[in-house]
Structure formats: structure tokens, C-alpha cells
Amino acid sequence: MDFEDTPQEAAFRAEVRSWIDANAPKHLEDQLKRANFGDIGITSEDPIAACKSWQKKKADAGWACLHWPKEYGGGNRTPMERVIWNQEEGLFRALGGLFTIGQGMCGPTVMAWADEEAKRRLLPPLSSGEEVWCQLFSEPASGSDLAGLRTRAVKAEDGSGDWIINGQKIWTSGAQNSDWGLLITRTDADVPKHKGLTMFYLSMHTPGVEVRPIKQANGQSSFNEVYFTDVRIPDAQRLGAVGQGWEVSLTTLMNERLSIGSGMSTGFPSLLSLCMDVEIDGKPAVQDSNVRSKLAQFAVREMGLKYTGMRAITALSKGETPGPENSIGKLVAGATMQDLAMFALDLQGQSGVIWEKDGPSDGRFQAILMRSPATRIEGGSDEILRNIIGERVLGLPGDIRVDKTVAFKDIPTSGRKH
Amino acid sequence: MNLDFSDEQKALKDQVRRFLEDRGGVAQMRAVLTSDASYDKDLYKGLAELGVLGAAIPEEFGGVGLSHLDLCVVAEELGRVIAPVPVASSIYLVAEALLQAGSQAQKQAWLPRLAAGEAIGAFALNEGEGRMGPEKVRASVSGGKLTGTKSPVADGDCADVAVVAAKSDSGKVSLYVVDLNGPGVERRTLNSIDPSRGQAALTFTNAPAELLGGEGDGWHIATQVMDRAAILIAYEQLGGADRALEMARDYALERMAFGRQIGSFQAIKHMLADMYVSATLARSNCYYGAWALASGASELPVAAATARVSASQAFQHCSKNNIQVHGGMGFTFEYDCHLFYRRANALALALGSVSTWEDLLVDRMTAGNAAAAA
Ligand SMILES: Cc1cc2nc3c(=O)[nH]c(=O)nc-3n(C[C@H](O)[C@H](O)[C@H](O)COP(=O)(O)OP(=O)(O)OC[C@H]3O[C@@H](n4cnc5c(N)ncnc54)[C@H](O)[C@@H]3O)c2cc1C
Ligand SMILES: Cc1cc2nc3c(=O)[nH]c(=O)nc-3n(C[C@H](O)[C@H](O)[C@H](O)COP(=O)(O)OP(=O)(O)OC[C@H]3O[C@@H](n4cnc5c(N)ncnc54)[C@H](O)[C@@H]3O)c2cc1C
Numbered sequence: 001m002d003f004e005d006t007p008q009e010a011a012f013r014a015e016v017r018s019w020i021d022a023n024a025p026k027h028l029e030d031q032l033k034r035a036n037f038g039d040i041g042i043t044s045e046d047p048i049a050a051c052k053s054w055q056k057k058k059a060d061a062g063w064a065c066l067h068w069p070k071e072y073g074g075g076n077r078t079p080m081e082r083v084i085w086n087q088e089e090g091l092f093r094a095l096g097g098l099f100t101i102g103q104g105m106c107g108p109t110v111m112a113w114a115d116e117e118a119k120r121r122l123l124p125p126l127s128s129g130e131e132v133w134c135q136l137f138s139e140p141a142s143g144s145d146l147a148g149l150r151t152r153a154v155k156a157e158d159g160s161g162d163w164i165i166n167g168q169k170i171w172t173s174g175a176q177n178s179d180w181g182l183l184i185t186r187t188d189a190d191v192p193k194h195k196g197l198t199m200f201y202l203s204m205h206t207p208g209v210e211v212r213p214i215k216q217a218n219g220q221s222s223f224n225e226v227y228f229t230d231v232r233i234p235d236a237q238r239l240g241a242v243g244q245g246w247e248v249s250l251t252t253l254m255n256e257r258l259s260i261g262s263g264m265s266t267g268f269p270s271l272l273s274l275c276m277d278v279e280i281d282g283k284p285a286v287q288d289s290n291v292r293s294k295l296a297q298f299a300v301r302e303m304g305l306k307y308t309g310m311r312a313i314t315a316l317s318k319g320e321t322p323g324p325e326n327s328i329g330k331l332v333a334g335a336t337m338q339d340l341a342m343f344a345l346d347l348q349g350q351s352g353v354i355w356e357k358d359g360p361s362d363g364r365f366q367a368i369l370m371r372s373p374a375t376r377i378e379g380g381s382d383e384i385l386r387n388i389i390g391e392r393v394l395g396l397p398g399d400i401r402v403d404k405t406v407a408f409k410d411i412p413t414s415g416r417k418h
Numbered sequence: 419m420n421l422d423f424s425d426e427q428k429a430l431k432d433q434v435r436r437f438l439e440d441r442g443g444v445a446q447m448r449a450v451l452t453s454d455a456s457y458d459k460d461l462y463k464g465l466a467e468l469g470v471l472g473a474a475i476p477e478e479f480g481g482v483g484l485s486h487l488d489l490c491v492v493a494e495e496l497g498r499v500i501a502p503v504p505v506a507s508s509i510y511l512v513a514e515a516l517l518q519a520g521s522q523a524q525k526q527a528w529l530p531r532l533a534a535g536e537a538i539g540a541f542a543l544n545e546g547e548g549r550m551g552p553e554k555v556r557a558s559v560s561g562g563k564l565t566g567t568k569s570p571v572a573d574g575d576c577a578d579v580a581v582v583a584a585k586s587d588s589g590k591v592s593l594y595v596v597d598l599n600g601p602g603v604e605r606r607t608l609n610s611i612d613p614s615r616g617q618a619a620l621t622f623t624n625a626p627a628e629l630l631g632g633e634g635d636g637w638h639i640a641t642q643v644m645d646r647a648a649i650l651i652a653y654e655q656l657g658g659a660d661r662a663l664e665m666a667r668d669y670a671l672e673r674m675a676f677g678r679q680i681g682s683f684q685a686i687k688h689m690l691a692d693m694y695v696s697a698t699l700a701r702s703n704c705y706y707g708a709w710a711l712a713s714g715a716s717e718l719p720v721a722a723a724t725a726r727v728s729a730s731q732a733f734q735h736c737s738k739n740n741i742q743v744h745g746g747m748g749f750t751f752e753y754d755c756h757l758f759y760r761r762a763n764a765l766a767l768a769l770g771s772v773s774t775w776e777d778l779l780v781d782r783m784t785a786g787n788a789a790a791a792a
Contacts (some may be wrong), residue, residue: 001487001709002420009419134673216494288778299783300728304699307706310421317419325698332695362780383684389694390687394667397682 003310005084009317012081017086019061024092025054034092034357036367037267037337038218038374040094041357048177051098055129065103065127072111072119073127079316096217102126102133103172105184109252110201112237122180122201134178134204135252136169136226141413143171144384146253147246148403148413149195151228153185153200163187163200163238165231171378175211175224178204182252183233185243189409196408197245202233218370253380264333267340267368268302271295274361279348285347294343301336305329324393331385332376341369375405421705423491431491435498437468443499444754447614450502452759456576456607456616462503471509472533475515475517480530486646490708493650497657500761502614504538504573506654506768510647512539515581515593518646519631519639524595528579540577541599541647542568542620543640549774552591552637557584557622563618564596564627567619572768574598574618575607582620582627584707590634594627601625612764614757637754644723648706652729655765656704659697659729661735662758666743673745686743693736700725700732720786723779730766730775737762 006011028042028050035041042050058064059073066082068074077085086093086143096103107126125131130265142148151167165185175181181204190197204211208231213221240248273294275286285291308329312322344365345352349357376382391397403411423431442449446458465471474489475481489509496505513532516525516774521700525787531537544550545557545568557566564584578596586592596603602625631639667690670681680686706711707725710718737758741748 001422001705001712003709005419272783286780292780293718293773293776295783296723296727296779298781300703300724300731301699303706303724304702304728307421307702308698310419311705313419313701314421318422325702328695328698332699383688386688386691387684390681394690394694396667396670396687396690397679399684400678400682 006317009080009084013084013088016063016085019063020088020090020092020137023057023061025050025095028095029091032094034362035094036362036364038220038222038356038371040097043237048098051095052129054092054095055099059128064129065107065123066261068107068111068123073124077346078319080313081128083313083316084376091132091202097125098132098174098177099129101135102131102178102180105135105252105255106133106180108255109182109199109239111250112251113199113248114201118236126180131179132174132177133180133182134172134175136172136175136181136183137249137252139168140170144381146249148408148411149184149186151183151185152189153187155290156232160166161235163233163235165200165233167227167228169203169216169226169228171223171380172211173223175204175226176213176221180204180262181209181226182239183250186408187242187245190407191243192405193403194246195243195257195413197249198242199239199245199248200233200237201239201396202231202237206231206233208232217373218367230350248375264305264329266298266302266305266333266336267344267364268298270361270364271298271340271344274344274347274365278349280347291347298336299333324389327385327389328395330375331382331389334372336383337375338372341365341372345369421709423487423708425574427487427491427710430488432469434492434495437464437597438495438501440481444757445465447500447502447757447761448754450614451612451760457573457614458773460510461501462505465503465505466533466535471505471535474509474602475513475529475533478644479525480533482533484769485712486650487708489650490653490704490711493653494657495540497654497706498661500614500658502755504540504576506615506647506651507541507573507577508532508537510650511541511643512581512753513580514646515541515630515639515643516595517641519593519635520595524628524630528595531578537578540571540574540580540620541595542571542574542580542582542618544570550770553581554581555585555591555636557582558589559584559586559592559594559629561587562627563602563624564594564622565624567621569618569619570608570610570617572576573616574620575605575616575775580620581630582622583640584627586629586633588633591638592633592636595630596602596622596625596627608762612760615764616763645719646711648726648769648775649704649711650721651765651768652704652707652725654698655729655733655762656697656700656759658758658765659693659700659732662698662733662740662755662762663690663693665754665758666693666740669744669747671696680743689739689743693739696732696735696752702714703728720779720782723775723782726769726775727772727779730762730772732757733762734766 031041036169040047062075066077066085067079070076101409110122139149153165155165156162156164181202182201183200185198186196187198208229210227212225214223215221275376276284278285280288308325311327315322357363391398446461450458469482470492472481473484474486477483516529532539545554580596580598582594582596584594602623604621606619608617670686673680703725707721710721741755744755747753
């Protein structure tokens with residue numbers, strides 16, 4: 001056992017380090033250091049432009065989407081090289097957040113299901129950040145139960161082969177900044193719900209697409225409602241066969257769990273510093289036995305996540321696929337962050353109520369408090385993740401389903417009037 | 419980056435698993451629990467012959483001269499069948515104490531016999547209720563003779579040699595090697611929540627005692643030894659946690675209620691998922707511990723406390739919910755659930771309680787932070 005690079009890995013790391021050192025937007029470093037959960041913290045310039053500029057620079061030098069093939073704008077590197085890049089990119093990695101959904105989920109779906117021409121058209125600008133993508137899956141009546149979605153796609157009556165889309169998506173992160181969307185629709189309501197779905201991609205600038213930002217509980221607006229009114233999509237923008245949309249969506253969802261769950265941290269180092277700074281009865285909080293016990297509990301979770309990640313990296317380094325243990329990442333991180341934030345506020349005492357960038361601890365714990373509830377919901381809720389661990393990892397039987405063999409149009413839903 | 423065991427170590431793990439299963443697996447623990455025996459002598463002898471007791475003891479002292487990583491995989495397998503043998507006391511603690519602090523003569527005298535399973539060691543630190551610390555050591559040595567009572571001492575009922583913490587002539591806490599078959603030693607077997615691992619009170623009255631390591635270094639050496647043992651015991655806990663989870667999973671698949679497998683109820687499914695999460699975090703933390711133990715990294719104290727806290731909790735969590743999943747059956751003596759529950763709760767106290775180790779973990783992390791800041 002060791003934490004050392006192989007000679008090849010070390011050489012690659014050195015190359016990456018010197019390139020990043022020479023090219024990273026160092027003028028943003030101080031702001032990025034004070035970034036909070038859900039807030040990249042850049043105010044000196046347009047944050048979107050800053051993200052795009054760093055991404056383009058990386059792409060031009062061959063450092064974007066490292067594990068993708070060259071012909072699609074990637075770096076043709078091994079998964080292990082990608083891990084090394086991510087480690088070395090450090091603070092500047094936050095500038096890639098704008099592209100996570102596109103590169104982490106939509107890209108792999110396009111790669112797996114689109115024809116060659118479409119891949120060569122769509123993937124390079126996705127890699128370089130010149131075109132941003134969003135994921136148009138969830139709807140008001142279908143989140144966890146994605147296959148219950150109701151946005152309709154019907155063949156145009158003019159014989160063009162085009163599809164006409166009507167309906168509504170919701171919780172679409174980044175839709176307001178996106179050029180393209182990956183859209184799942186219902187094309188047949190007379191068959192059971194999983195069978196009548198079809199996947200498309202479309203330009204977000206298509207007539208009839210309307211994006212309305214939603215104000216979130218934490219005050220920001222990163223997700224949106226997206227309305228479709230008689231939106232026309234050419235049949236060439238279909239991914240997979242008509243009725244095969246569920247299968248296509250699984251490519252996206254599998255990648256979603258990987259990219260949301262990997263390398264999550266819980267904010268523990270900040271909590272530890274806080275415990276050394278704030279006082280209880282005139283002594284640093286870290287000397288209080290109740291505080292110590294809680295700190296230890298958070299520490300073993302943080303380190304458990306860290307070393308679970310390193311076990312995955314070990315597998316990659318050996319050219320193997322990481323095991324199922326990685327499915328715990330988001331489940332543990334989400335709940336831990338939330339508990340940790342509440343504990344930190346408690347230690348801050350009455351000042352814990354203050355949420356200011358120049359206030360106590362830069363408002364860091366308040367930002368975690370207010371953003372972490374979403375971590376427990378997005379990309380598979382805690383309950384759905386427990387089902388997945390129970391069923392896929394431990395082999396337990398699935399839930400009994402009342403809707404599996406029924407035609408979609410006959411399934412009762414909360415939003416539908418009978 | 420390589421946070422994994424080697425193929426040879428994985429092969430050793432398989433070999434030890436087969437050996438333990440061939441001998442009846444958990445049934446060996448039940449047999450000791452329900453008899454007057456303090457441990458399974460045949461099994462212990464078998465482990466010695468297999469070379470696993472001496473795995474991390476150098477060849478010059480009768481060991482096999484493998485590494486502590488090999489001992490970790492052995493420990494995990496012993497934990498899976500909650501083996502009724504004094505390996506933790508004899509090997510993880512006493513042999514380690516001798517290796518860390520013993521003179522050449524002390525090593526020669528005891529290590530070959532410990533590795534061969536011919537002698538059993540016990541680590542006698544604790545005195546009475548409450549958290550143990552150097553200030554609570556009352557036992558004392560005067561003119562090479564030990565007087566005092568150590569209780570409870572794991573495997574003290576069957577041990578031949580003990581490493582004992584006592585005050586020296588000048589009142590400093592030091593460690594001593596005491597031959598338990600010599601004069602001035604009285605043993606009283608104590609009942610415990612896990613009778614498959616004996617507990618005893620050892621009373622010494624002018625028992626001959628030989629200094630181990632420097633005078634006044636006792637607590638320091640004991641801490642180092644316990645850090646190392648904590649990682650090995652964490653592997654036993656990990657093995658037990660995994661097995662308890664598997665038992666619960668198997669039962670959840672087999673047991674029908676309300677016309678369906680109970681594993682299809684989310685209350686049970688989510689309970690099992692949470693057990694998997696605990697066991698997975700513990701496993702990753704144990705790997706960190708194993709790395710630190712084998713490489714002698716300066717992070718060893720942090721890694722040991724992390725593995726210890728994480729694995730103690732995982733085993734307690736998995737073993738208690740294993741009973742829960744089994745319903746009324748889980749509360750019978752006949753089912754094995756309580757055997758794991760007993761061992762989990764006993765191991766959580768070996769080497770000091772979980773709260774003690776939480777405290778140690780924070781001490782060590784903050785010391786690390788202060789050092790990094792300086
Ligand atoms: C910040 C954020 C960003 C998001 N970004 C996107 C995006 O970019 N694109 C996109 O398509 N979607 C996005 N989502 C939507 C997200 O995928 C859904 O919110 C999520 O799948 C849950 O669906 P829901 O909100 O409809 O809740 P519901 O599915 O209605 O769930 C409500 C509650 O019921 C529980 N529940 C539901 N089904 C079960 C079950 N079978 N067993 C047990 N419990 C169950 C859930 O766990 C939850 O606690 C985002 C969400 C958030 C919060
Ligand atoms: C000390 C003791 C004394 C008892 N005394 C009596 C007595 O005097 N008289 C008597 O008649 N009985 C008695 N019982 C039996 C007791 O009522 C049953 O053990 C209990 O009802 C559970 O049933 P079970 O053991 O068959 O477990 P199961 O029903 O098989 O349950 C196994 C596991 O599945 C879970 N489970 C089962 N169904 C569901 C569900 N629908 N949703 C979620 N989880 C579920 C359970 O919670 C449990 O964790 C006693 C039991 C004990 C332990």
C-alpha cells in the first residue's frame with residue numbers, strides 16, 4: 001500500500017502542474033478561496049465568462065474532457081490521468097461547475113447514442129465550454145419517478161418527420177445559460193410508462209422554448225422551469241429508437257451519480273478550525289468533551305469518504321472498474337454536510353444566525369446549511385439511493401409496483417385530474 | 419496510488435477463510451461460549467501451524483516474517499467468524515509490545531513461544547471502572563516485585579505471560595513482563611458479555627517482574643502498542659460487521675411476512691443500506707490504518723483512532739440491526755445474531771471505550787493542525 005504515483009503518473013502530474021501554474025487565472029484565486037457552497041464567489045468579473053475562458057484555454061491545450069477521444073474534443077487520456085488532473089486543478093476546478101452536467105451526463109449520453117456526424121458536431125464545443133448543456137428530465141409530477149413524465153412529443157402532421165413538443169420541465173439546472181438540452185419525452189401513453197419514452201436533444205434557442213428561473217430556498221436561482229409550446233425538433237435529433245428513451249436515460253443517470261457523488265467533501269476542515277477559534281466557557285470549543293465527540297464523528301465520515309475515493313482511484317490506476325462502494329458518496333456527504341452546518345452554527349452561538357460574506361467564518365456554514373438540503377434531493381434522493389444500495393448492491397427485492405404493467409394513461413398521479 | 423492489498427495478501431485471506439470455515443466457522447465461538455473452556459485450543463494451535471500467529475513476527479524470533487498487512491487480512495477473517503482465540507491479547511498486544519520495547523533476551527524468551535501458540539500473552543493495563551489513564555495506575559513494583567490488581571484483563575484467565583503497567587520504585591508508570599505461572603499471581607475468572615474471550619482479575623503479591631522498555635516510558639509505549647493493536651482489532655470488527663450485514667441480508671431475502679420478502683419493505687431495505695454505508699466507511703478507514711501501520715507513517719496515531727472509532731461503530735451498528743432484522747428469532751440463543759452482538763460490544767471496549775478514542779482522535783488531529791500551522 002502506498003499513496004505514491006507510478007513513475008508515469010508522476011511525470012504526467014509534473015507536466016499538468018507546470019501547465020496549470022503557467023496558465024491558470026491566478027487573479028481569481030483569492031475569490032475562489034472564499035467560495036461558498038452554491039456560490040462560486042466571483043464578483044470582479046462575469047463568472048460565466050470566467051468559467052468559459054478557463055475551459056477554452058484548457059481545451060485549446062488538450063486538457064478538457066481528458067478521458068474523451070481526441071476526435072470529440074477530448075484528451076484521450078486514461079481515467080487515472082483525469083484524476084491527477086482534477087487533483088492538480090485544485091481551486092480552479094470550481095470554474096468547471098458550469099459544465100458538469102453537460103460534460104458529466106449529457107456528453108456521455110450523446111457519445112453512446114448519437115450518430116457519428118452528430119457527435120463530431122456536438123461534443124467538441126461541449127468540451128471547450130463554447131456550448132453549455134442542460135438536462136431536461138424532471139417534471140412537476142415526475143422526479144424520483146422519472147418514467148412518469150408527461151411532456152409529449154408527437155409527429156408533425158406535415159409529413160416532415162419532425163416532432164412537436166409540448167409540456168413542462170422543472171428543476172433544470174443551468175437552463176438559463178444553456179445552448180443545448182437533453183430532453184426526455186413521452187411519445188406513447190398507451191403502453192406502460194417505461195416503454196413510451198423517447199430521448200431528443202435540442203437547441204435551447206429553438207422557438208417555443210421558454211426558460212423561467214426559479215428562486216431557490218437559499219436565495220439563488222440556479223435551477224429553472226422550462227416550458228415547451230409547439231417546439232419543433234427534427235427527427236435527426238432523436239437519440240436511440242422511438243420508445244427507447246428509458247434505456248437512453250439510464251446512461252445519463254448512471255453518469256450523474258458518478259459525477260455528483262465523486263470526491264465530495266463535507267466541510268470538515270472548516271469545522272475543525274472553527275472549534276479551535278470559538279470558545280466555550282473561556283476555553284477553545286475543541287476542549288469541550290461534547291464538541292470532541294461530535295468532531296470525531298464528523299472526522300471519521302470525512303475520512304471514510306476520502307479513503308473510499310482513494311480505493312476507487314486505486315482501481316482506476318490498476319485499469320479496473322471501481323466497486324459499488326462508491327454509491328455511498330452523495331448519501332453520506334449530503335447528510336453529513338447538513339448536520340455539520342447545524343453543529344457549526346450552534347458553536348457560533350447567537351452569531352450563527354448571521355450570514356455575511358464578511359461575517360463569522362465568511363458565512364461558510366450558513367451557505368452549507370442553506371444549500372445542503374438540495375444535495376439530499378438532486379441526482380437521486382437519499383431514499384432512492386438507499387433503494388439502489390439495497391437492491392443493486394445487496395441484492396434485495398425491488399419495491400412492489402402498482403404501475404409497472406399499466407398503460408401510462410391509466411396511472412393515477414397527484415397532479416392529474418380524473 | 420495503491421490503497422489495496424496485494425494478490426498474495428488476498429490469497430492468504432482466502433486461505434485463512436477456508437481454514438476457519440472448514441473448522442466450523444462461527445460454531446467454534448458458540449462451543450467456547452457454552453463450555454468452560456476459555457478459548458479454542460485446537461483452533462489456536464491450527465492457526466499457529468498455519469503460520470498466521472507469527473505472520474508479523476520476524477523469523478529470528480520464530481515468526482514468519484511477513485508484514486502487518488498480512489496480519490490485517492488474517493484479523494479480518496478471524497473477525498468474520500468471531501474466532502474464540504486470544505490472538506488480540508497475545509499477538510496484537512503482547513508480541514507487539516515485545517517487538518516495540520523488548521530487550522533481545524525478552525524477545526528471545528517469549529516471541530517464539532507466542533508465535534507457536536505455546537504461550538499466551540495478556541496485556542494488563544486497566545484497573546477498575548471508568549476511563550483508564552496513567553494517573554489511575556496503582557499497581558507498583560518494588561525491588562523487582564509487583565503488587566496490585568489488574569482488572570479486567572482480557573485472556574488473563576488463560577495467559578502465561580503478561581505485560582503489566584505499574585509504578586516503578588521511583589513512582590513512574592512503566593511496563594513489566596510477568597510470568598503468570600510464577601509465584602505471587604492469583605487469577606479470578608470474571609463473567610462477561612462475551613465469554614468466548616476470557617476476562618480475569620489478576621492479583622499480584624510480590625510477583626517477580628522484569629522492566630520492559632525504559633523506566634517511566636510505560637504509558638508512552640502502551641499508547642504506541644495500543645495504536646497498532648487498534649488497527650488490527652478494527653480489522654476484526656470490520657470482518658464481524660460484514661458478516662452481520664450478510665446474515666441480515668440473507669434473512670431479509672428468506673423471511674416472508676405480509677405475503678412478501680421482508681427485504682422488500684423499505685424499513686428493512688434502508689436499514690440494510692445504512693449498515694452497508696457504515697461498513698464501507700469503516701473499511702476505507704481501515705485501509706488507511708493498514709497503510710499507516712505497515713509504512714510506519716507519522717499519521718499512524720490519527721489513522722489508528724480513525725479506524726478504531728469507525729470500525730467499532732460499524733460492528734455495533736451492523737450487529738444490533740442484524741438482531742432487529744431477524745425479529746423474535748434474533749433474540750434466541752439458538753441463532754447466531756447475539757454472538758456477533760456480544761463480540762461487537764466487547765471489542766468496542768477493548769483498548770478503551772469508543773469515547774476515549776474519539777478524544778484521542780481529536781487530540782491528534784488538532785496537534786497535527788497546530789504542527790502544520792507552526
Ligand atoms: C438543486 C437541484 C438541481 C436539480 N437539477 C436538475 C436538473 O438539472 N435536471 C433535472 O432533470 N432535474 C434536476 N433536479 C431534480 C431532481 O432530480 C429531483 O428533484 C429529484 O429526482 C427528486 O424528485 P422530486 O423533486 O420530484 O421529488 P419526489 O420524487 O416527489 O420525492 C419526494 C420525496 O419522496 C421520496 N420518494 C419518492 N419516491 C420514493 C420511493 N420510491 N421510495 C421512497 N421514497 C421515495 C423522495 O425521496 C423525497 O423525499 C434538481 C433538483 C435539485 C434540488
Ligand atoms: C422477548 C419477546 C417476547 C415475546 N412474547 C410474546 C408473547 O408473549 N406472545 C406472542 O404471541 N408473541 C410474543 N413475541 C413475539 C413477537 O410479537 C414477534 O417476535 C414480533 O411480532 C415480530 O415477529 P417475528 O419475530 O416473526 O419477526 P418478523 O415479523 O419476521 O420480522 C422480521 C423483521 O422484519 C420487519 N418487518 C416485518 N414486517 C414488516 C413490515 N410490514 N414493514 C417493515 N418491516 C417489517 C420487522 O420489524 C423485523 O425487523 C415475543 C417476542 C419477543 C422477542
